[in-house]
Amino acid sequence: MYEKVWKQDKIAFGGDYNPEQWDESVWEEDMRLFSLAHIDTVTLNVFSWAALQPDEDTYCFEKLDRIMEMVRAHGLKVVLATSTGAHPAWMARKYPEILRTEANGMRRKFGGRHNSCPNSAVYRKYSVRLAEKLARRYASYDNLVAWHISNEYGGECYCENCERAFRQWLKERYGSLDALNRAWNTAFWGHTFYDWEEIVLPNYLSEHFGEERTMFQGISLDYRRFNSDSILECFKLEYEAVKTYTPDLPVTTNLMGFYKLLDYKKWAGYMDVVSWDCYPSNDNSPAQIAMCHDLMRGIKGGRPFLLMEQTPSVTNWQPYNALKRPGVMRLWSYQAVAHGADSVMFFQMRRSIGACEKYHGAVIDHVGNEHTRVFREVAELGGELERLGGAVLGTRCPKQAAILFDWENWWGIEYSAGPSCLLRYGDEIERYYSALRALNIGVDFIGPEDDISEYGVVFAPVLYMVKPGLAAKLEEYVARGGCFATTFFSGYVDEHDLVKTGGYPGELRKLLGIWVEESDALPEGVKNHFTWKGTRHEATLLCDLLHTEGAQALAAYEEDFYAGMPVVTRHSYGKGTAYYVAARSDEDFYRAFAAELADLAGITPVADTPEDVEAVVRENETERYLFLLNHAKGERQVAAQEAGTELLSGREVKKGEVLTLPGYGVAIMKMKEVMTV
Numbered sequence: 001m002y003e004k005v006w007k008q009d010k011i012a013f014g015g016d017y018n019p020e021q022w023d024e025s026v027w028e029e030d031m032r033l034f035s036l037a038h039i040d041t042v043t044l045n046v047f048s049w050a051a052l053q054p055d056e057d058t059y060c061f062e063k064l065d066r067i068m069e070m071v072r073a074h075g076l077k078v079v080l081a082t083s084t085g086a087h088p089a090w091m092a093r094k095y096p097e098i099l100r101t102e103a104n105g106m107r108r109k110f111g112g113r114h115n116s117c118p119n120s121a122v123y124r125k126y127s128v129r130l131a132e133k134l135a136r137r138y139a140s141y142d143n144l145v146a147w148h149i150s151n152e153y154g155g156e157c158y159c160e161n162c163e164r165a166f167r168q169w170l171k172e173r174y175g176s177l178d179a180l181n182r183a184w185n186t187a188f189w190g191h192t193f194y195d196w197e198e199i200v201l202p203n204y205l206s207e208h209f210g211e212e213r214t215m216f217q218g219i220s221l222d223y224r225r226f227n228s229d230s231i232l233e234c235f236k237l238e239y240e241a242v243k244t245y246t247p248d249l250p251v252t253t254n255l256m257g258f259y260k261l262l263d264y265k266k267w268a269g270y271m272d273v274v275s276w277d278c279y280p281s282n283d284n285s286p287a288q289i290a291m292c293h294d295l296m297r298g299i300k301g302g303r304p305f306l307l308m309e310q311t312p313s314v315t316n317w318q319p320y321n322a323l324k325r326p327g328v329m330r331l332w333s334y335q336a337v338a339h340g341a342d343s344v345m346f347f348q349m350r351r352s353i354g355a356c357e358k359y360h361g362a363v364i365d366h367v368g369n370e371h372t373r374v375f376r377e378v379a380e381l382g383g384e385l386e387r388l389g390g391a392v393l394g395t396r397c398p399k400q401a402a403i404l405f406d407w408e409n410w411w412g413i414e415y416s417a418g419p420s421c422l423l424r425y426g427d428e429i430e431r432y433y434s435a436l437r438a439l440n441i442g443v444d445f446i447g448p449e450d451d452i453s454e455y456g457v458v459f460a461p462v463l464y465m466v467k468p469g470l471a472a473k474l475e476e477y478v479a480r481g482g483c484f485a486t487t488f489f490s491g492y493v494d495e496h497d498l499v500k501t502g503g504y505p506g507e508l509r510k511l512l513g514i515w516v517e518e519s520d521a522l523p524e525g526v527k528n529h530f531t532w533k534g535t536r537h538e539a540t541l542l543c544d545l546l547h548t549e550g551a552q553a554l555a556a557y558e559e560d561f562y563a564g565m566p567v568v569t570r571h572s573y574g575k576g577t578a579y580y581v582a583a584r585s586d587e588d589f590y591r592a593f594a595a596e597l598a599d600l601a602g603i604t605p606v607a608d609t610p611e612d613v614e615a616v617v618r619e620n621e622t623e624r625y626l627f628l629l630n631h632a633k634g635e636r637q638v639a640a641q642e643a644g645t646e647l648l649s650g651r652e653v654k655k656g657e658v659l660t661l662p663g664y665g666v667a668i669m670k671m672k673e674v675m676t677v
């Protein structure tokens with residue numbers, strides 16, 4: 001069950017390499033520098049469509065052949081991209097239908113990237129043809145390790161092609177206009193459709209009126225599903241094309257963490273391996289970065305993923321592009337590995353000289369040699385990963401706590417008109433995640449259709465949309481002894497965003513043993529309070545006014561006309577327990593609450609560490625690795641709770657011995673005893 005991403009013997013190290021932007025005279029120098037930096041894997045051909053196909057009938061692969069030959073001769077492995085993330089200018093001129101139309105109806109001209117209409121027959125035909133030609137041509141290269149389809153798929157299109165395809169998609173989903181009219185509740189505002197042709201895309205010309213605001217949630221939700229499916233279809237077509245020639249090579253496309261527009265959980269089902277591009281903002285906390293890695297691992301059932309891109313130093317697209325401090329690139333690389341990455345790859349190998357990414361960080365800077373801080377740090381990490389060898393590869397993070405995360409729920413919550421403009425799904429997820437992270441409890445992100453039986457505790461913050469079968473699954477899980485927690489704005493609607501009548505939280509009411517009668521949205525800065533286990537906490541954002549129906553009230557509001565009503569409840573259900581948190585609270589509450597539930601579920605933190613030191617485990621049947629990641633600028637000390645070998649120094653560590661981690665330092669303990677936590 002513990003599989004490697006490809007036949008790897010070490011963590012892959014390298015990244016996006018764009019020799020096509022350079023004279024061939026530079027290539028040999030690149031090879032020298034790569035070898036100095038211990039780079040073993042390059043992602044090639046990400047944006048070369050225009051070069052590979054100068055016109056409709058001509059393909060020229062000679063330059064790519066030379067690049068492929070050169071990197072093979074230098075012992076480099078290749079992740080080969082299909083180049084379909086940006087179409088050629090001639091194609092846009094000849095076939096304007098491949099251009100996207102924006103939400104305001106503006107039809108784009110050629111420019112930018114990630115710019116093709118996903119429902120354009122021309123785009124599909126030529127993208128698949130290119131993928132096929134590449135696969136046929138390079139199938140025999142034994143250093144080819146994976147396919148990288150397109151690049152960071154995303155965005156939306158509102159063109160007429162897409163409108164026609166949307167109607168078709170709806171026919172398949174609903175079968176009849178009656179069913180569609182019911183699902184969208186079109187009796188509201190006289191929207192009844194009598195002919196499929198009457199249906200138009202929901203955008204600023206129709207149902208939308210502001211950033212992510214819609215007058216018909218049902219229509220807008222279906223458009224999101226349709227758009228995600230349309231783009232996925234492009235991926236699937238290229239996937240099939242390359243698989244015909246290289247059935248055994250893993251196929252991926254680089255994802256973007258919490259990217260809202262594509263239902264990655266669904267996408268992951270069609271990808272052999274998940275890969276993703278990690279670009280934290282300057283102010284992201286270590287837990288926020290960890291959360292993205294865990295989500296990317298979670299969408300593929302916990303399998304190892306590839307860190308396809310990160311910057312070795314700076315980005316160029318943030319308002320302030322701060323440098324990664326010495327040691328931080330290394331620390332974040334190991335953080336990715338700790339959370340399940342079997343590669344450490346960068347964007348980009350050599351800093352380009354023109355257009356918008358010329359000031360984006362790279363392994364080789366404009367100065368063009370190895371004498372830079374960034375190059376030295378990359379090379380040192382490369383050497384270290386070489387020494388680590390096959391350790392960690394293919395291992396998994398243990399199943400401890402789970403957080404339920406669902407893209408359609410995300411769309412539903414944030415399309416909702418009311419109750420509060422401050423309500424953001426990701427923010428609420430993050431509050432629970434960060435609390436678990438701070439306790440060094442492993443977190444898996446799971447979807448509504450995943451098996452939850454092996455988790456000690458399942459958190460489902462803001463489970464607004466309860467899809468068919470989910471409530472029954474949660475009931476069964478708790479009845480058998482599981483521990484479940486959810487929050488305000490849960491259990492309201494079905495998958496069409498239609499309210500379940502009969503009292504909130506709808507289908508979750510029985511499991512939680514409560515009835516939510518009303519919900520009060522508090523403007524920014526306004527707070528209610530409650531006291532739980534002797535500590536006073538805040539209640540903000542949304543405050544549910546609820547009645548217990550079998551649940552026990554653990555804390556009550558202290559202010560306003562609903563003072564005395566329950567804010568935290570616990571319901572014994574079968575052999576297990578279901579908790580409800582009726583308002584947003586503060587960090588102290590989330591930590592105490594997570595600790596209480598973990599304790600109840602019998603979950604032991606993977607290690608006991610000071611505040612800034614993150615501890616994460618990867619393991620399989622025979623090996624167990626504990627990563628200790630010091631996110632602080634200053635030194636921290638951690639007492640080893642078990643004996644083991646610290647792999648980066650090769651030092652034997654006794655039980656109880658104190659490890660000193662320098663600022664931004666990392667230790668990887670290979671434990672002597674393998675025992676599942």
Ligand code: GLA
Pocket residue numbers: 151152254277279309315316347357360
């Ligand atoms: C993305 C893209 C890359 C590059 C980087 C810059 O991840 O995939 O091509 O643009 O961003 O940060």
Ligand code: ZN
Pocket residue numbers: 099100101117118119120157158159160161162163
């Ligand atoms: Zn379109």
